[in-house]
Amino acid sequence: MELFCFSTIMGKIxxxxxxxxxxxxxxxxxxxxxxxxxxxxxxxxxxxFDKSDVSKWLNGxxxxxxxxxxxxxxxxDIAFDIQDKVFPLLIDKDxxxxxxxxxxxxxxxxxxxxxxxxSEDYPYYNDEDKAGFFERVIFLGLxxxxxxxxxxxxxPIDYSEKSPNPEDYLRNNIVxxxxxxxxxxxxxxxxxHSMLDSENKIFIQGVAGIGKSEFVKIYAKNxxxxxxxxxxxxxxxxxxxxxxxxxxxxxxxxxxxxxxxKWHNKFxxxxxxxxxxxxxxxxxxxxxxxFLDEMLESYGCKILFTTRSDFDENFYTSYxxxxxxQAELYNTVSKIFGKAESYKDTILQIIEEVHSHxxxxxxxxxxxxxxxxxxxELLKQLRADYGIMKSKGLSV
Numbered sequence: 001m002e003l004f005c006f007s008t009i010m011g012k013i014x015x016x017x018x019x020x021x022x023x024x025x026x027x028x029x030x031x032x033x034x035x036x037x038x039x040x041x042x043x044x045x046x047x048x049f050d051k052s053d054v055s056k057w058l059n060g061x062x063x064x065x066x067x068x069x070x071x072x073x074x075x076x077d078i079a080f081d082i083q084d085k086v087f088p089l090l091i092d093k094d095x096x097x098x099x100x101x102x103x104x105x106x107x108x109x110x111x112x113x114x115x116x117x118x119s120e121d122y123p124y125y126n127d128e129d130k131a132g133f134f135e136r137v138i139f140l141g142l143x144x145x146x147x148x149x150x151x152x153x154x155x156p157i158d159y160s161e162k163s164p165n166p167e168d169y170l171r172n173n174i175v176x177x178x179x180x181x182x183x184x185x186x187x188x189x190x191x192x193h194s195m196l197d198s199e200n201k202i203f204i205q206g207v208a209g210i211g212k213s214e215f216v217k218i219y220a221k222n223x224x225x226x227x228x229x230x231x232x233x234x235x236x237x238x239x240x241x242x243x244x245x246x247x248x249x250x251x252x253x254x255x256x257x258x259x260x261x262k263w264h265n266k267f268x269x270x271x272x273x274x275x276x277x278x279x280x281x282x283x284x285x286x287x288x289x290x291f292l293d294e295m296l297e298s299y300g301c302k303i304l305f306t307t308r309s310d311f312d313e314n315f316y317t318s319y320x321x322x323x324x325x326q327a328e329l330y331n332t333v334s335k336i337f338g339k340a341e342s343y344k345d346t347i348l349q350i351i352e353e354v355h356s357h358x359x360x361x362x363x364x365x366x367x368x369x370x371x372x373x374x375x376x377e378l379l380k381q382l383r384a385d386y387g388i389m390k391s392k393g394l395s396v
Contacts, residue, residue, distance in 0.1 A: 003159060004107035005146035005168075007060035009137055012103060014058070016096035017089050029054050031085035032138065035076045036068055060148025069142050078138055083131035097123075097130055100137050109164055109270070111263040114140075114250045143249045144168045163275040163301065166229045169267060171247040175232040175278070178217035181335035181362075184328030185211075189219055192304075192319055193226070199317045200273065201296050201303045203282070205310065206321035209359030212306035215321060216278050219304070227302075228274040235282045239291040242279075243268065271301035282307045286316075323356035332358075336365035343368075343375040350375065353382045 002008050010028065017024050029049050030037065040047040056062040072078055087093050101122060104115055118140060124130045146168045150157050166173045195202055206212050220230050236242050244261040251260060268277070282305040286292050296303075296316075311318050324332075329351050334340040340347055354360035367373050373381075 002103060002106070003146055003148065004103055004110060004141065005060065005144060005148065006064060006138075006141040007058050007148055008103060009100065009141040010058050012099045013086070013090070013096055013134075015099070016091060016093065018091060025054050025058050026051060027089065028086065029058075031089060032078065032081055033068065034081050034085055035078070036071050039071055039075065060146075061151055061154075063145040063147065064142060069139075072139055072142070077135075079128075079131040079135035082134045082138075083127050086134070087127065087131070093130060097133060100133070104137060109169075109267070110140075111250065111259075111266070113252065113255060113259055113263070117252060140250065163228050163271040164267065166231055166275070169248050169250070170231070171249060173229070173231055175220045175230050176217055178214050178221055181332055182214055182218050183331040183335070184324050185215060185218065188215070188319075188321065189222060192219060193223055195317070195319065196276075196302050196304075200299075200301070201305070201317060203305045203307050203311050203316055203318040204321060205307055205318050207357075208308055209357055210321050210323065211358040212321055213280050216280060216304050216306055220276070220278060227276045230276045230278065232278045232280070234280050235284075237284070239279075239289055239295060269298050269300070271299065273300065273302060275301040277301055277303045279303060279305045283309060285309050286311070324358060326351055326356060329356055329358070329361045332361060333365040333368075336362070337369040339368075340365075346375040346379055350379050350382060353379065 010032075013032075014024055014028060017028065026049065033049075037047065037049070053062070057064045090096055101119055104110065104118055118136045119133070121129065122133065124133060146159075146165065147157060149155070192202065192204070204212050204215060220232070224230065233242055233246070236245070240261055243264045244257050246264060248264060248267070251263075255263075271277070277299070284307075326348060330340070330344070330347060333347050333351075337347075350364050351361055354364065364378060367378060368375055
């Protein structure tokens with residue numbers, strides 16, 4: 001099955017042009033996107049498409065300029081250039097439309113609603129409607145941006161064995177960066193990575209402030225090359241709502257939440273083990289999240305949850321994050337508080353006073369680092385507060 005993407009779309013159009021003419025790729029790109037070229041020439045009078053870039057775009061080796069997509073979102077009209085400049089290049093535009101329609105309908109990665117939107121009122125009987133269909137097909141191909149050739153290996157991409165690339169579908173798919181002062185956890189990171197070889201879904205458990213979120217962020221950074229892509233979510237209290245509200249390129253604002261969930265869920269079900277989903281702050285219990293078990297059973301990708309809750313080990317695979325060793329916590333303080341070496345003994349006592357709790361140690365380091373309180377004074381206050389808590393029976 002042919003892939004619905006910019007290169008195959010433009011390939012179908014190229015097939016409809018006169019055989020034997022040289023420079024067909026450049027001729028087609030210059031005709032179809034003449035509006036964009038004119039726009040660029042306002043600031044760059046000599047602008048023109050580079051022959052090498054065009055060849056890579058149409059061969060599926062590289063995605064077209066993102067500025068092309070942005071231009072046609074707000075300023076450009078592909079349909080006008082299609083009707084005025086591309087149609088005269090085609091031997092049989094109706095045959096090309098038939099091929100594009102067939103390509104669209106056979107792609108299982110596109111929702112039925114989106115297919116209906118793109119092919120509205122098909123078949124077409126006037127050039128204006130035909131050009132409108134061309135425009136919708138080409139623009140969707142530009143937005144999805146799938147590649148046929150892996151730019152690293154120069155080999156064809158087998159999408160049947162790999163997950164769909166989220167970059168082709170999702171907007172703003174960004175994994176937050178870990179804090180610069182993150183220290184340690186090398187053993188835990190390796191253990192979790194090894195667990196993911198056999199267990200697709202793992203719950204990273206630990207008390208509030210122990211560093212679960214930073215742990216999965218550093219995991220994503222360190223093991224990025226192990227996955228085709230990594231998708232990051234912050235749990236919003238409802239998995240279905242979380243999936244519904246994630247932003248897809250092909251979403252239509254008028255679509256209902258039920259339709260959006262159905263389409264989004266279908267996409268995530270299609271992800272395979274080469275993709276990792278991170279769901280941070282999953283601070284709930286299975287009985288309060290009705291979609292959890294279905295997600296765990298029907299999603300073929302790997303999923304890391306962070307949670308404060310305890311999950312029954314008979315039904316769920318979990319990994320418990322404990323307190324960091326004192327030495328690693330001291331290293332964390334050193335990265336935040338530049339004068340740590342001069343107060344090492346006091347800082348080690350502070351770490352002990354807060355029971356090696358990661359967040360408490362970080363907060364203490366920030367207070368000292370900003371000069372708000374000297375280490376000795378902070379230790380004195382912590383001990384005084386602990387004494388008050390103990391007298392009230394609140395100490396642990």
